[in-house]
Amino acid sequence: MNLIQRSLWDRKSVRAFQERLIDAQDKRAILLSALQAPSAGNQLLYTILDITDEALKARLADLCDHQPFIARAPMVLIFVADCQRWQDAYEIAGCDPRPPMAGDLMLAVVDAAVAAQNTVVCAHSLGIGSCYIGDILENCEQVRELLDLPLYAMPAVMVVYGHPTDQQRLREKPPRFDPRFIVQENAYRRLSPEEHREMYLERERAMGREHTDYDASVQAFYRRKYEAAFSREMSRSVQAYLEGFYPDDDGRF
Amino acid sequence: MNLIQRSLWDRKSVRAFQERLIDAQDKRAILLSALQAPSAGNQLLYTILDITDEALKARLADLCDHQPFIARAPMVLIFVADCQRWQDAYEIAGCDPRPPMAGDLMLAVVDAAVAAQNTVVCAHSLGIGSCYIGDILENCEQVRELLDLPLYAMPAVMVVYGHPTDQQRLREKPPRFDPRFIVQENAYRRLSPEEHREMYLERERAMGREHTDYDASVQAFYRRKYEAAFSREMSRSVQAYLEGFYPDDDGRF
Numbered sequence: 102m103n104l105i106q107r108s109l110w111d112r113k114s115v116r117a118f119q120e121r122l123i124d125a126q127d128k129r130a131i132l133l134s135a136l137q138a139p140s141a142g143n144q145l146l147y148t149i150l151d152i153t154d155e156a157l158k159a160r161l162a163d164l165c166d167h168q169p170f171i172a173r174a175p176m177v178l179i180f181v182a183d184c185q186r187w188q189d190a191y192e193i194a195g196c197d198p199r200p201p202m203a204g205d206l207m208l209a210v211v212d213a214a215v216a217a218q219n220t221v222v223c224a225h226s227l228g229i230g231s232c233y234i235g236d237i238l239e240n241c242e243q244v245r246e247l248l249d250l251p252l253y254a255m256p257a258v259m260v261v262y263g264h265p266t267d268q269q270r271l272r273e274k275p276p277r278f279d280p281r282f283i284v285q286e287n288a289y290r291r292l293s294p295e296e297h298r299e300m301y302l303e304r305e306r307a308m309g310r311e312h313t314d315y316d317a318s319v320q321a322f323y324r325r326k327y328e329a330a331f332s333r334e335m336s337r338s339v340q341a342y343l344e345g346f347y348p349d350d351d352g353r354f
Numbered sequence: 355m356n357l358i359q360r361s362l363w364d365r366k367s368v369r370a371f372q373e374r375l376i377d378a379q380d381k382r383a384i385l386l387s388a389l390q391a392p393s394a395g396n397q398l399l400y401t402i403l404d405i406t407d408e409a410l411k412a413r414l415a416d417l418c419d420h421q422p423f424i425a426r427a428p429m430v431l432i433f434v435a436d437c438q439r440w441q442d443a444y445e446i447a448g449c450d451p452r453p454p455m456a457g458d459l460m461l462a463v464v465d466a467a468v469a470a471q472n473t474v475v476c477a478h479s480l481g482i483g484s485c486y487i488g489d490i491l492e493n494c495e496q497v498r499e500l501l502d503l504p505l506y507a508m509p510a511v512m513v514v515y516g517h518p519t520d521q522q523r524l525r526e527k528p529p530r531f532d533p534r535f536i537v538q539e540n541a542y543r544r545l546s547p548e549e550h551r552e553m554y555l556e557r558e559r560a561m562g563r564e565h566t567d568y569d570a571s572v573q574a575f576y577r578r579k580y581e582a583a584f585s586r587e588m589s590r591s592v593q594a595y596l597e598g599f600y601p602d603d604d605g606r607f
Contacts, residue, residue, distance in 0.1 A: 102383075105479035108358055109387050109472055130355075132537055134362050136530040138471065141488045142579050143528050149537045157540055181542065190554065191580065193547045194572035198580065203596055204589030205580075207463065208488050211511055214467035215486075218391065219362055221468075222475055226358035233468075235394045235461050249541040258464055275396050277389040284385055284402045287410055288502040289434065294446045301443065319447035326395050327444065327451065327458075336457030343456055343596070 108225055113274035115230025116170050118263025123176045127227050131176075131262065134223035135216040144187060146209035147216055147257070150248060152177040157247065164243055165236035165259065166331040174261035176229075179237060180217045182209035184346075185253040199348075201253045206346045213257035220260060230265035233258055239331060241338040255342040276307035361478055366527035368483025369423050371516025376429045380480050384429075384515065387476035388469040397440060399462035400469055400510070403501060405430040410500065417496055418489035418512065419584040427514035429482075432490060433470045435462035437599075438506040454506045459599045466510035474513060483518035486511055492584060494591040508595040529560035 102110070123131075135149060152158055155172075162171035171177065184201035191198040221231045237244065237259035244256060277283075282292060282300040292300065298315050305313040326332060355363070376384075388402060405411055408425075415424035424430065437454035444451040474484045490497065490512035497509060530536075535545060535553040545553065551568050558566040579585060 103479050105358055105361055106383060106387065106476055109476055110390050112390070112392075114392055130359060132533060134359065136533055136536060137363050137365070139365075139367055139474065139486050140530075141486070142575075143530070144579075145531055145536055147536070148542060150542065151537055151539050154540045185544065187580070189544060190550050190572055191576050193550050194569045194576070196573055196576045196581075198576065199586075202589030202593070204491055204585070204587075204592040207491055207510075207592045208588070210460065210463055211467045211486075211488065214464045215471045215474075218468045218471040219475075221392065222472075223359055223362055226356050233392050233394070233464075235464065238457055238460055247541075249543070251542065251544060254542060257460075277393075277396070278398055280385060280389055283389060283398055283400070284404055286404050287407045288500075289401060289403065289504065289507060290502070291438065291442060291504060297443050297446050316447045319443055320449055322395075323444050323447070323449045323451065326397075327440070328449075332457070333452075334457075335461070336455030339457040339460045340455070340600075347593075 108222065111274070112221065112225040113272070114232040115263065115265040115269045116232050117266045117269050118174055118230070119266055121175065121264045123229060123262060123264075127229060128176060130227065131220045131224050131229070134219045135180075138216040138219040140212050140216070141208050145212065146183055146187070147213035148181045148183045148186065148254070149216075150179040150181060152179060160247060161237070161259070164240045164247070165234050166239065168234070168236070171234060171261055174263050176262040177259065178217075178220065178262070179248065179256050179259045180213035181250065182206060182213045182255045182257040183253070184209055185251045188253055201346055202348060203343060203346050206255060206343070210255070210257045217258050217260050224262050228264065229262050230269060231260050231262045233260055236331060236335070239334045239338045241341040252345045276304055278304055362475065364527070365474065365478040366525070367485040368516065368518040368522045369485050370519045370522050371427055371483070372519055374428065374517045376482060376515060376517075380482060381429060383480065384473045384477050384482070387472045388433075391469040391472040393465050393469070394461050398465065399436055399440070400466035401434045401436045401439065401507070402469075403432040403434060405432060413500060414490070414512070417493045417500070418487050419492065421487070421489070424487060424514055427516050429515040430512065431470075431473065431515070432501070432509050432512045433466040434503065435459060435466045435508045435510040436506070437462050438504045441506055453601065454599055455601060456596060456599050459508060459596070463508070463510045470511050470513050477515050481517065482515050483522060484513050484515045486513055489584060489588070492587045492591045494594040505598045529557055531557055
């Protein structure tokens, strides 16, 4: 395993940070690494919001499913999937652009996520931990107002960064599902009930849990992650963002 | 700049490959690096399709805006944003799950893109080039049938990999827009017409184009990238995928 692979393997999410600022040079390197990521047509279909205002951070921590550690992160970036910038550019150049649509947004979300992952890898190489906050997809109306987001922009991901505490640095990275369930050849194949149980229980055993009851454990996860209020709010909120990306009734699509 | 940063900076898209297979060990390393990426709740909300069938590759090359180089890539992966696997798991465990919705899909798209970027970084560290193919979002109905995708799955990104030709290895990486236009503090601010022109023409100059006419150049880009048939098809197709993620009229949302 080369040093870069090692780094990808070692990197794990960090949710508790030392009270230590990220120095300006490291911060700049992390930000610049985003722009070095691949991007559809070299368009950089995102805007990165560097959240430095402490009150704003606290507000976001609350809007992102009430996670106080977000407010304590020394560096917080929001990767906004941005179809507004090019829309404006086209208008300024005298085009009569069609409105951005769902496909444009999806391409921008991928651009934003790919750029975010470059910052995560770069930060790790500098000894700086990070954590993705998917909850930034929630509360469309309030987040939009708070960040002055125009119609054709959606916050795709938020990432928080900071120097990990020793506890965080030393904790084990959670094991993944076995690749034989995740990688398939040529066509998609739904897993059988037996494979589902095997996939889940294998990972449980890798975490030292020898006697997990599949049904009870998955049901508990379901209630915590999928049936939970934040998850339903996320889907309502994303639908609200998407509404801006549907063609009008003027049939231009 | 450390070795990892250097690698992120050096990596550029590769669209012409040597006629040389990727050896099994490298391929496995690339696939495994995907699973090491961060994932919401460690759910791995994606399935990776390893496209090894040559006829299928050729068909996909055609469906992805007719780009023959895709069919010549020795390794082709499709990162499917997968809300089906957990839906099935929940049912198998005896939950009565709500259907996946737009927010679940968006989270899965981010998971898939972040995993894809890990493979791109890992491949580069092994001397293997790569190129994202956003066009996999097009032609929903045909792609779905070709890959046997169930309702709650959408191919978020395709990436092709191979050893770069010398020409590709030596070509310059296209310069990015200056970060002062892409990174903003605390709130989103739409750029002024002057800033738009500056941003675009600065990048033109960095590519050795001293005399670009802004309007003409952006209009040409607009026609090629945004008003083009593939781009409209992408939005139609993504809307078709999204239709599967809207709540029924039974008011369960």
